[in-house]
Amino acid sequence: MYRWDFSPVFANWPLLAQGLLNTLKVTAVSLSFGLALGLVMALLRLSPRRFLSLPAGFVIEVFRTTPPLVQLFWFYFALPLLIGVEMTPFGAAVLTFSIQSAAFFAEVFRGGIVSIERGQWEAAKSIGMGRWRTLERIILPQAVKRMIPAFMERTIELMKTTTLVATISYADLLFAANEISQKTFRPLETLTVAALIYFAVIFTFSLLSRRLEHRLAISGETTAR
């Protein structure tokens, strides 16, 4: 019978804490870039000019259909050689996950914008608003509310996807757990603790998002996907 011993894991808690912090850092940075870039991609894709909408559509499709780990390896091992720059694991992770989540966010933005009734555009036009002003003041404020549940879901996916950075040796929570288990020869305890930490963080976030979704459903908004 195996005797569980968690003390070597807890003795290394600063490593785990730093790992969790790094995980949250990659998530937060990729999320902010991803949202901004996602909106830009969505607007390009919705553009009536084909030389804008076609390339945007292509980029979105490529990043949505290829596996994120393949993208990460490409950005970490291939891109630096191609353009002759140094790439840190953090840089590669942020670049990959920003563009990848932007591709998904773009579809959420597009769905939300398209879901707003034509009449809103016409009314704005009739009081003399331009296309941009209508988008900014009339369409987006209404669309964003409908998009919130889809955004939260994507954010949770993003946080889970960031574990992939451990494969290119960025010191996130999973990488820290791996280090500790190799050092202490306690993989069972360390990986179990790491899984529980991930569960605690992500589950809390899921519960929050479900509550918010429930609130939005009461106020009559449905999820735009």
Add this chain to the structure above:
Amino acid sequence: MNHRWDFASVFANTDALLVGVAGTLRIFAICLVVGLSLGLVIGLGRHSRRPWLYFPATAFVEFFRNTPVLVQILWFYFALPILMPFSISPLAAATLGISLNSAAFSAEIYRGGIQSIERGQWDGARAIGMSWRQSMVRIILPQALKRMTPALTNRAIEIFKMSTLASAVAYTELLQQGKLIASLNFNPIEAYSAVAAIFFIILWPMVQMTYVLERRLRRDE
């Protein structure tokens, strides 16, 4: 920007890439079958009113949906063997992780699909003397499955993408073979671009198919 692309070294390793594709397809097929069928069982558990079925099924779904797949795979590979009298192969660890994760996600799809069927269908089945089991198998599931098809195809695509994580435990699949080719031929640019292209070529038609299915379903309902 003056890199000279040279795919000759990649084409010279077509055999290795094909072995990788075969490995990817194998793990995809296993996880698809195990994940989606186990998901149905757990989805029925989530739908059940009996607490001894409902609570374990819910705990399973919450746990596997709210932890990263890579953590699950590494746990099955490095941690589980300590509790077991036998060792666990990279294929087994990756399959366990991806299948259980997909089971949790598809369970919610099944549950949603089953609940979306109107009560009247249950009542109707009952009125002509069908048991719970008969109504589920003959009346509810066939209708629910149709509504769930786009969501389930999406899951299949996710499983295909997740199969790359098996490379983290050195299972021979496409990305792992790409790594090998890159390190032997010093051509990471071409090797990883080729791997990305192969994934895109395989997955793109699948994604387009889900769009068609979604559109057709919206038209039918």
